[in-house]
Amino acid sequence: MTEEQSTKPDTHDRAWSFLVAGEERQFQGNAGYEDVIEESYSYDSTVGNHQHVAVGDLVVVRNGKEALGAGMVEALQVLPEQEKVRSRCPFCASTGFKGRSTMFPRFWCSRCKNAFDTPNSEILRVTAFRAHYGGTWQPLDGCLDKAQLSELSLSRSDQQSIKKMDRRRTLAAIEARGVRFPSRGELRRAGGRRPRELPGGRRRTAAAVRRGQDGFRRALVREYGLVCAVTGAAPAEVLEAAHLRPFAETEQHRVEEGLMLRSDVHRLFDCGLLAIDAELVVHVAPSLAGHGAYSALAGVPLRIPPDAPIDRAAVADHHAATVATW
Numbered sequence: 059m060t061e062e063q064s065t066k067p068d069t070h071d072r073a074w075s076f077l078v079a080g081e082e083r084q085f086q087g088n089a090g091y092e093d094v095i096e097e098s099y100s101y102d103s104t105v106g107n108h109q110h111v112a113v114g115d116l117v118v119v120r121n122g123k124e125a126l127g128a129g130m131v132e133a134l135q136v137l138p139e140q141e142k143v144r145s146r147c148p149f150c151a152s153t154g155f156k157g158r159s160t161m162f163p164r165f166w167c168s169r170c171k172n173a174f175d176t177p178n179s180e181i182l183r184v185t186a187f188r189a190h191y192g193g194t195w196q197p198l199d200g201c202l203d204k205a206q207l208s209e210l211s212l213s214r215s216d217q218q219s220i221k222k223m224d225r226r227r228t229l230a231a232i233e234a235r236g237v238r239f240p241s242r243g244e245l246r247r248a249g250g251r252r253p254r255e256l257p258g259g260r261r262r263t264a265a266a267v268r269r270g271q272d273g274f275r276r277a278l279v280r281e282y283g284l285v286c287a288v289t290g291a292a293p294a295e296v297l298e299a300a301h302l303r304p305f306a307e308t309e310q311h312r313v314e315e316g317l318m319l320r321s322d323v324h325r326l327f328d329c330g331l332l333a334i335d336a337e338l339v340v341h342v343a344p345s346l347a348g349h350g351a352y353s354a355l356a357g358v359p360l361r362i363p364p365d366a367p368i369d370r371a372a373v374a375d376h377h378a379a380t381v382a383t384w
C-alpha cells in the first residue's frame with residue numbers, strides 16, 4: 059500500500075458533498091473496509107469528480123435525505139492498482155440492477171425487466187482514495203435537507219456520489235445553522251493534528267445514531283438548526299429536544315411544543331428551575347442566584363426567529379406552573 063499524504067492547506071476554494079449509503083459507490087477492496095462517516099470517505103477512480111478532491115476542501119456528507127455532517131479534508135490517501143468487482147445484468151449489461159431480499163431469482167434489472175440469480179462480474183483496476191477529516195468533523199444531524207443541499211450544489215445531477223458545492227455559500231449555510239468549524243489555528247492550539255497512522259476507525263457512534271432516530275429532535279433541528287434556544291449555538295452532542303408540555307400528558311411530538319435546549323438547560327427546564335414566559339423571555343429560579351452562569355440567563359430573550367412556530371400557550375402554562383414553586 060502506497061500512500062501520498064499532505065497536510066499543506068491549499069488556497070483553492072472547493073467544496074463537495076459526499077453521498078453515503080447506496081451500494082454503487084461502495085469501494086469494497088481492502089477486504090471490506092468500512093467507512094466511518096465521521097472520519098473518512100472512500101471512493102475510487104470510477105466515481106465522477108474523484109480527481110478533483112484535495113486537502114483543504116470542505117465536505118458535507120449526505121444521505122438521500124439530508125446532511126449528516128461536515129468536515130475539512132485533512133489528509134488524502136491514494137491507493138493505486140486496487141481490484142474492484144463490477145457486476146452487470148447478464149441480459150442488458152446494465153449496472154443498475156437491484157438485489158431482492160425475499161424473492162427469487164435474487165436480482166431484478168429495472169432497465170430490461172429481467173430477473174436473474176447470477177450477475178456477470180468483471181474485475182476492474184482502479185485507484186482508490188480515502189479522504190480523512192482529521193479532527194474537523196461536525197455533526198449536522200439533518201439541519202440541512204436535500205432541497206437545501208441541492209440549492210447549494212453547483213451540479214444538476216442528483217445521482218453523483220461526489221457533487222461540487224458552492225463553498226462560500228455552503229459554509230455560510232452551515233454556520234447559520236449554529237455549526238462552528240475550528241479554524242486551523244484553533245485546531246492546532248487545541249492539540250488537534252493529523253494522526254500519524256490513519257486509523258481504520260471506529261463505527262459511527264451509538265449516540266449519533268440515536269440522535270438521528272429521534273423524529274421529534276430531527277424536526278426541531280430542521281426548524282432551528284444546532285442552536286440552543288436559551289444559550290445559542292452548541293455542539294450537536296449536547297443539544298436535546300425539549301417538550302414544552304410533559305410528554306406523558308400529550309404523547310404527541312408537535313414541533314410547536316418543542317425547543318432545542320442544551321442538555322443542562324433542558325434539565326433545569328424540566329426540574330422547574332428555568333422557565334420561559336409568553337413573551338419568550340427566560341426566567342431563572344432564585345435558588346440558582348449563586349450560579350453566575352445560570353443566573354445570567356435571567357431576562358435573556360429566546361434565540362429563535364420571530365416567526366418561529368412555537369406554542370406560546372404551552373410555554374406560558376409551563377412558566378405559570380414553574381414560577382408558582384419559586
Ligand SMILES: [Zn+2]
Nearest residue numbers: 147150167170
Ligand atoms: Zn438488464
